[in-house]
Amino acid sequence: MESFIHVIILSMLVTTAIAIVKVKDLFAVTMLAGIYGLLSASFFVLMDAHDVAFTEAAVGAGISTLLILTTLSMTGRFEKAADTPGSNYKPALALALVTLTGALLIYGTQDMPVFGAADAPVQTHVVPRYLNDSAAEIDIPNVVASVLASYRGYDTFGEVVVIFTAGIGVLALIMSTASKAPVALRASMEEHVVLRIVSKMLIPLILIFGLYVQFHGEYGPGGGFQAGVIFASAFFLYAMLFGLTAARKVVNNTWVQALAALGVLLYGSVGLLAMINGGNFLDYNFLAQDDVHGQHMGILFVELGVGITVASVMIIIFFTFSTRRQRDGDPD
């Protein structure tokens, strides 16, 4: 039965993707992309990847849709008809190339182990070590959290730095200088009373849920990445309903930028502290009197650093885009 459901969801994903190719109205395309994100999140739940599903639901269906919509409001809603004279538009050639590549890849799947096989190479290398030993070495139930923050701590550090850098990149590209800031504009959804009141009730709950996901990540699905995006989405909701000017009072630009850097700094400092105590970089065993305590402390602070950076960078990105849009003078 379960496999039947995932076949249906995958078929819906393909249908949505084909619709995205066909539709010329970019507003509709963005909505379809949101549906695509939500469908893939449901698929991840079926595949037992609850941590991933959390993240994809917040990012794929929420944040990315919002960002693309904000960009669309600056660049125009409709895609130009592609077959104007003199253009390089060659759909037949592209289709041929895509079909050929796809056929080759499908031929390649013949060597893949079947779906769900327990003896597939991906299941037999490294992973048994994580599943069997993490209970004794790290002593937290969520293996995803222990792999993310401890076993593969270097990797995660790199990823947090990438996110931080992307945030800086967005700021460098489209940050509006204060002198050009416009007078207060009304929020785009201010007139919708129901939305406003319901969201007003929801925002505190979203924030608390974000904190729960952050600090409960060792015991259930959750952790810094998920908590960061969930926490940030509460601020997006506020900004959309009550306007950027009101949201600016809650979120101070300088502070958020400092916080984004602070998260990375916190992560790196945990690593350095382990070195000062005589271990390797990010070797949490050296953080406390015994190994397991050290691991707990290390994971707690590292996840906190991840959460702070992810939430701040998401808020920075959203606010920078929205401010740019206001500066360009189009209130809706």
Next chain:
Amino acid sequence: MEFLGLFNYWVVIVLMMIGFYIVICSNNLIKKLIGLTIFQTSVFIMYISMGKIDGGTAPILAEGVTLYSNPLTHVLILTAIVVGIATTALGLAIVVRIKESYGTVEEDDIHAKDKQA
């Protein structure tokens, strides 16, 4: 059940190719980025499908459970999603700048203006 053994991977390839098609065949830069997102998500689906074990459960240790799905693929994809949105945002920021400098986000028009200049 046998014929479904590779179904997930075929869907992944179809989605990947649809994304690829949008990237090379669409003229609009925002649509290209959406195509890239579709491509990216197909890779996520591939990794997560590979990590699933028949009869397994989410990799959160509990008593009486012996079979867990692969936590490593989950970790890789979980971070990739958040990195993905951050880089997409960077791409969108570049699109916004292109719009401001060229007045358009259609690739043809941008090339035409480049040639004029």
